[in-house]
Amino acid sequence: MRISNEITERIKQAADIVEVVGDFVSLKKRGSNYTACCPFHNEKSPSFNVNPVRQIYKCFGCGAAGDSIKFVMDIEGISYGEALRHLAQKYNIEVEEEQQTPEEVLRQNERDSLYIVLNFAQKYYQNLLMEHEEGQSIGLSYFRNRGFNDPTIKSFGLGYSLTDWDGLTKEAAKKGYNPELLEKAGLALHKEGDAQANRATRYYDRFRGRVIFPIHNVSGKVIAFGARILSADKSQPKYINSPETEVYHKSKILYGIYQAKNAIRQEDVCYLVEGYTDVISLHQAGIQNVAASSGTSLTEEQIKLIARFTNNITILYDGDAAGIKAALRGLDMVLEEGLNVSLVTLPDGEDPDSYVYKVGAEGFKKHVQQATKDFITFKTEMLLKDAGDNPFKRAEAINEIVTSITKISDPIKRQIFFKRTADLMKMDEQTLISEGNKHLRRREDKAAEKPTQSKPKDRLRERPQEPTDIHFSDNFIEEEFGILVEDSVPNSVPNVAPKHEPPTDLFKQRLYFQEQAFVKLLILHGQTELETGISLCRYLLHEIGEISFENQLFDLVLNIFRQRFGLGEIPSTDYFLSHIDPDIQRFSIDLCTSKHHLSENWEKHDIVVPTDEELLHEIAFKKILRLKMAYSATKMKDLLNQMGKITGNSDEEFAQIMEVQRQYKFYKNINDLAAKELGTVVPGY
Incomplete structure (x- = not known):
């Protein structure tokens, strides 16, 4: 038995972190955030911080961190599924639980496919607006006359659809998207074929000769489109919109809410x-x-x-x-x-x-x-x-x-x-x-x-005495790999030390911190474009090839990016902040929260501190070099240890020594080149 992904998403969107935490502790506003004494450990000075923009909490005393669901899990000592039910009851969301059928599994896969093809369509329409002659002369001219500049056009993902009957349909087919998927996404219509005339069913674009307004959900995914005609054709409606689909329900969304929510x-x-x-x-x-x-x-x-x-x-x-x-x-x-x-x-x-x-x-x-x-x-x-x-x-x-x-x-x-x-x-x-x-x-x-519903029995607020040794929760396995696992007991307590402590070995420690810095860049800035069409995620993944990380948690995050990037999307920071695996979530929150902030007096004295975003290209380049140095240094150390165990008394062992030396020389060359670029002195081995 499980709660459907659709209901889970509704619960996540409804559960405001300030409201949820405020049910258990007294919050006081401090700047844009809220503070309180931590409910998970005894303290006199408040170190518990709630961030309503990120929808997360973090205690700088004991390290407790998470989102609304994680807070309820920890404060009540209940499982992930039980926390969802708690929040569903609080926000009057009806929960129907049932075993997933193969058809339901397929449906979820279809939802993911819809998001991907809608994202493809948005990029296709925007490219036509900015690059195609018809798009520039008609669509871009219209937006320019409205006074819209390029940053605004990009922020809202505005685009243009050609007057061709099947421009999008043909381009989508080249990318491997079938027309049935386009129809389910509301992007295409079809005309039944004529069996007697041996004509196949024909698909054609829903939006033709119009400027395009993508509609985003709260998390920023494209879920639908609005389209305005610019010609004086009275036979055509001025606006047409996407129909209701698996991912788009008009009554549940507001245009511009994604761009506006922080403001x-x-x-x-x-x-x-x-x-x-x-x-x-x-x-x-x-x-x-x-x-x-x-x-x-x-x-x-x-x-x-x-x-x-x-x-x-x-x-x-x-x-x-x-x-x-x-x-x-x-x-x-x-x-x-x-x-x-x-x-x-x-x-x-x-x-x-x-x-x-x-x-x-x-x-x-x-x-x-x-x-x-x-x-x-x-x-x-x-x-x-x-x-x-x-x-x-x-x-x-x-x-x-x-x-x-x-x-x-x-x-x-x-x-x-x-x-x-x-x-x-x-x-x-x-x-x-x-x-x-x-x-x-x-x-x-x-x-x-009206008949009243019976209230559930009060649950004893007991906390588990010890954390489980399982590294990844059942729900995480279900989310990432589609394997259904029944609700489990809580797999962590809030103040347990995270399972990604640095190793004691000096070389492994250097590699650990470089891997950590690398995934930090991916989580915080993966979606940022370094230049047109080149995201930071694409750049970083391309530069490191197929290497695996030594740290299990960092390697898992890396592979999530590889998987999602292969599907045409880049996970956002918010995706990791509300991740179902507690270790990934806690690590991500640690990256996004800081106990100390720059004093406002710096601005008064015109002291400008550049942000990571302003130096992102340089930071990314150096991070890759430092990672390669740490990775090659660790490999070189392992090879030296391996060589010390080979006597070389036989032809076979002599061949082993030659192979180890060849590998050592390969990693030494990588190390030297990276050090030269960084201007770093390479330590001896």
């Missing part, structure tokens, strides 16, 4: 707009905490997605009064989710895209600041204006506003809004409160009529 956390507000270009224009102007509902009403899933990053939503409206009034009815669910929602109307005839282009970022921010009204006030003013002096319409308006206020779960907020609404409507506050209480009682009565 939303930092600004503590999400600006919600309607269209793709609204998001892109504001983002380019420096207003990056913005996402789009893509012309649809907000759904519960989208609201919960925003709630992962902030409790504040500001909706920017450019519609007419009738359109705004219709949209307001759907915003009560935002209040039910406990979020604070405000609204801003733009000047007549303006949308976010045109208005920010007209007044600039500062002018736009100034207007938002001056025109923002909370949802209740906005709704009250609009409904009263619409009702005028008609007593029946005013009564309907009052009833509708009271209903909205009762959706707010916080009683203090409800009291504030009742008072404000009473002032706006010039009526007795107590009358509104009494009417609101009636609504609340009716809602409670309806809830009481």
Whole structure:
């Protein structure tokens, strides 16, 4: 029995690290992070750090580290599967468990294939936009006229589809992607063949002669596309979008959320707009905490997605009064989710895209600041204006506003809004409160009529006394290699020393630290492009060839990169930070967290410290050389030890000595060349 990968992913996306940890410890905000006294060991000064951007925690005292799932595992002393069930219950996610069938295994493989072919399509469309004559003259000209620069085009992965019927389909076939997969990904359509005429089924592109807007999920994977026609052909819809697929559900995603999520956390507000270009224009102007509902009403899933990053939503409206009034009815669910929602109307005839282009970022921010009204006030003013002096319409308006206020779960907020609404409507506050209480009682009565689910028995919060000797968890084996293993007991306790301690031997130690530095580069910067089309991952893997690492953990990480790169993708830092194997996860978190930070006074005195990203090419080149030196030095030492055990008294042993000398000379040459490039003195052996 197991929890499906789809449900597991929903749980991971829903489980906010601050909320989960906050259920067990009292967190205090410090800068962009949160701190507390560690729940895993006794301490008086807080060394436990929670990072809401990375969605990880790290204790600098005992070394405990992980994500939301790992925290629940460790704090409750339960297994991975049980921690998932705990979080599913917390976030009201229904879990259906069943044994995986061969068809389900195949389905998961298909999901992976969909991500790969969608990523291929995005790169294909963007290449046409930037390199193809038709793409440049039509698509790129359109984006340039909208004011989009190259970094923006690259950040959002914008592209262009040719007017050809099957340009993408043919190119995909050359790369080995079958047309059935393109159809499942929403990229192609098909026309049934004619058996009598001996004609095969023909596949053709869904998107033709349009500019392309890739849609990313929260983790940055391309899951769908929106496409806009630029010709004046009235027979064609202005926009067409990908259909629902295994990986794309329109009601669960917001356009631009991947690019916006960090800014939303930092600004503590999400600006919600309607269209793709609204998001892109504001983002380019420096207003990056913005996402789009893509012309649809907000759904519960989208609201919960925003709630992962902030409790504040500001909706920017450019519609007419009738359109705004219709949209307001759907915003009560935002209040039910406990979020604070405000609204801003733009000047007549303006949308976010045109208005920010007209007044600039500062002018736009100034207007938002001056025109923002909370949802209740906005709704009250609009409904009263619409009702005028008609007593029946005013009564309907009052009833509708009271209903909205009762959706707010916080009683203090409800009291504030009742008072404000009473002032706006010039009526007795107590009358509104009494009417609101009636609504609340009716809602409670309806809830009481529903059958209640039995609560699970409280689990004893016992922690395992000793860690298991198993290095890789069952769930890790399942994730990486597709082998189904039933839920296991926790395979580590949070303050156990990691299983990648450096060896005592000097040569092995040097190799250990170079291997560690190499995989650190891969995990932190593997997706970074050193130059167009050349990622750091590709460069590093090419330079080291097929060598294996001495350290088991580092070798495993290296092989994950090799495997995924062979499939056309590069694992992100977030992939390793939430990895199911605790050793990989703890190691990755160690790489991403630092107890010490540069003082702000350095900037005041104009002391500039270059970042790794700025020196990445040079760092990568030197890391490869140092790794080769450490690797060859270890091999040379082993060969010398091997030679000391051969007497050379027979022809066979003499041949062995010659072979060892040949290998020694080979590694010595590598060592000397690397040392020369680095300007390093090579120690004697």
